[in-house]
Every structure is written in structure tokens, then in C-alpha cells.
Amino acid sequence: MISYFNDYANLCFEKFGDRVKYWITFNNPWTHAKVWHSYSKTWRSKQQGMVGISLTCAWGEPVDLTSQKDIEAAERYVQFYLGWFANPIYSGDYPEVMKNYVGRKSAQQGLGTSRLPTFSVQEKSYIKGTSDFLGISHFTTRYITHKTYSARQGPSYHTDRDLAELVDPNWPDPGSKWLYSVPWGFRRLLNFIKTQYGNPLIYITENGVSEKLQCIQLCDEWRMDYLKGYINEMLKDPLTAYMEMVTEIVVPTVFTLCILITAILLMFLLRKHN
Template identity: 75%
Template sequence: MVNYFNEFANLCFERFGNRVKYWITFNNPWAHAKVWHSYDTQWRAKQKGLIGISLSGDWGEPVDISNQKDIEAAERYVQFYLGWFATPIFHGDYPQVMKDFIGRKSVQQGLGTSRLPTFSPQEKSYIKGTCDFLGIGHFTTRYITQKTNPSGRSSSSYFTDRDLAELVDPRWPDPGSEWLYSVPWGFRRLLNFVKTQYANPMIYVTENGVSEKMLCTELCDDWRIQYYKDYINEMLKDPLTSHMEMVTEIVVPTVCTLSILLSAVFLMFLLRRRN
């Protein structure tokens, strides 16, 4: 199938390359590197275009940012989701946490080798760097915590390999779809993750949006307008570089504000007693 897809892609480059300058091999993968190399060697010099891929990625936030287990579980959530394909493209191999967890689960199941395929040195060098830009499809966020009861030996799937639990905050705006909650700050976290993990690549947001909450006979798009406004505003903010900076951004200003207010109240109390 890789060769067939490569032939199809080359036909597209030949027929449309004089007009199309941005190519996405896949909206969610799975055979990308060969086409990038074909474009790079045969078409780039004369067509002057860029070729990338579009990957889906929701953000995973630790339930307790002071709990190392929750932080690690949230990292796994994102690495198993976006990193599964982005990390080989940018770094040449699967995320280490995927190799560790799937390898360990495979041993527990009595398998001789990991269920996660292994790249040869030649494959690693062939895949690494095959991305002129990264397309991201992002919609929502989950709170993530370490799973209290790890999956048994007989259980083997993408979901059980991660050993984590997904939660939602009941205060998040009600979704039009059960899985899609409006959590704008998670978008910023994900963009920051991509920036730091993959050396600040060019990003195009290829998918983003929300389903309607109610059936309407007339135009009633306030919910969707608010969703886009909130998500775009998060994208426009300055980046954060760590969970600790997230704490600094949110907790420290809040504590400082409360301290100032308490000090003011205490000062007013002292002045009133003096009078």
C-alpha cells in the first residue's frame, strides 16, 4: 500500500503541483515518509512547495499537578495520542514511554518481543525530519490520573497499554457531543507541548470546532462562536514551557491577589479600631 499511495501522490504532484504549494499526506496517518521523500527529491526544486502531515491530538492535564504519577500519566496520554506519529517524524522513533509500557505489557503477556514494531536504523533515518509543517486537529481536553488498578495480563489494546484514567470537569461547558467539551486552555497547553517537544515547528491547525448543543430552526450559533473565540484567544497568548509555569501563571497571581486583599482588609480593620 505504501508504494501504491506514493504513486497516487506523485500523480497529484504532477497534475496539481504548479498550483498547490502546501500538501498534507494524511489527515491522521498511516504511510507518510515515502511520499515526503518523493516530493523532496522529484518535485520540490521546481514546485517550491511544502509537505507535512495532519495529526489529531487532545490535551491531557494531570488531575493533581503536585502528584508525579498524575504528571507521568498525562504525559503518556499525549505521547500515546499525538506522539505516536509525531515523535517518529521529528525524532526518528516512537516515544520512549510507548516503548517502555508496551514492551513491559508484552513481557507480562508472555510474548517474546514487544507488540510495538521496532524501527531499523535505516528506517529511523528515513522517517526522521519528513515534515515541513505539522497539521494539528484539536478539539478538547481530559484530566488524567494514574490508573489505580492496572490492566491484567490478558488485556492488550491501545487503551489498556497506557494505564491511565480519563476524567472531565463537570464545570466545563456542556458539549453538543458527549466527548467534546470546550476547554480552551488545553489548546494552548498542546501547542506549547508541540513547540517544546519538536523544536518549534511550523503549525497549521487543520481541524477545530464544536458540535451544536441544540436543534435550531433559525440561526443560533452563539455556542460555536464562543468556542472559536475562546480557542483562538488561547492560541494568541504567549507560550508556557512547563507545568510549573502553568502553576506560576495561575496559582501565584491568585495567591498574590488574595494576599493583597487580606492585607487591605486587615489594614482597614486596624484603622477602624484606632478610630
């Protein structure tokens, strides 16, 4: 199938490459490295275009920011979701946490080898760097907590991750059961990509919401609010995002520590007085 798809892509490059300058090999993919090499070898110098891939990913936020297990589970959520395909492109291999978890679950299920394929040295070299830009489709966020699944439950992408997905009932619900409006998760996903993959060129290839109500007249305020929220998060400058993080995480943490220190000092003073 890789060769067939490569032939198809080359036909598209030949017929439309003088006009089309941005190509996405797969939207929610599986394989695309050979097409990138074909374009670079045959068409890039003539057409001056770009070839990338489009990956879908929700953001995973730890339920408990003081729990190392929840923090690691949220990291696994994103690595199993986005890193599964992005990591080979930018690092040449699957995420380490994915290899470890799938390998361990495979062993517990009595398998001699991991259910996650292994790249050869040649394949790693061939795949790494095969994207001129990274397309991202993003819609929503989940709170993530650690949850251990027994190997007896059988092989599954979902049980391999050892985590549970939760939502905040206060998040705006646009209508679809899976889609909640959580704009701040979009910003955190973009920052993750920037840090994890060396600040690649990103195009947002999908974002939006489903229809909430059946209307005979225009009633689209909820969709406007969703898009404004997500676009504003994308446009925020780094200082604004940093200050928000300080407000959301650092200030409450410092406040809690101050309360604890005050309580300890009061206990010490009362004991000394008694």
C-alpha cells in the same frame, strides 16, 4: 500499500503541483515518509511546495499537580496520542515511554517481543525530518490520573497507557459526549509541541464543535464562544500565558506553603509558651 500511495501522490504532484503548494499526506495518519522523499527528490525544486502531516491530539492535564504519578500519566496520554506519530518524524523513533509501557505489557502477556514495532537504523534515518510543517487537529482536553491495568485484560492501546481520563462537569458541554470546551488546553498543547519538537511550523487543520441544538433560526452563540476561546488562546503572547500559569499554579502553591509555615510557627510558639 506504501508504494501504491506513493504512486498516487506522485500523480497528484504532477497534475496539481503547479497550483497546490501545501500537501497533507494523511489526516490522522499512519504512514507517509516515502511521499515526502518523493516530493523532495522530484517535485520540490520545480513547484516550491510543502509536504506535512496532520495529527489529532487532545491535551492531557494531571488531575493532581502535586502527584508525580498523575503528572507522568498526563505525559503518557499526550505521548501515546501525539507522540506515537510525531516522535518518529521529529526524533526518528517512538516515544521512550511508549516503548517501555507497551514492551512491559507485552512481556506480561507472555509475548516474546513488544507489540510495538521496532524501527531499523535505516528506517529511523529515512523517517526523521519528513515533514515541512505539522498539521494539528485539536478539539478538547481531559484530566488524567494514573490507573494500573492488569495484563489479564488483554492487549489494548487504552490499557497499555495505565491511565484514566476524566472531565470537569463545569466545562461547557457543546453537545457531543466526547467534546468539552477547554480553551486553555489548546494553549498548553501548542506549548508542548513547541518545546518537544523544536518549535515546528504548525497549521491548525481541524478545530470546532458539533451542533448543540436543532434550531429553525440562527442560534450559534455557543459555537462562537468556543471558537473565540480557542483562537484567543492561540493568539496569546508568551508573557500573558506565563502570568496565567503563575496565577493558576504558582500563587496557590505559595499560598498553601505560607499557611503550612504559619501553622508550624504557631505550634512552635504555643509549645514554647506552655
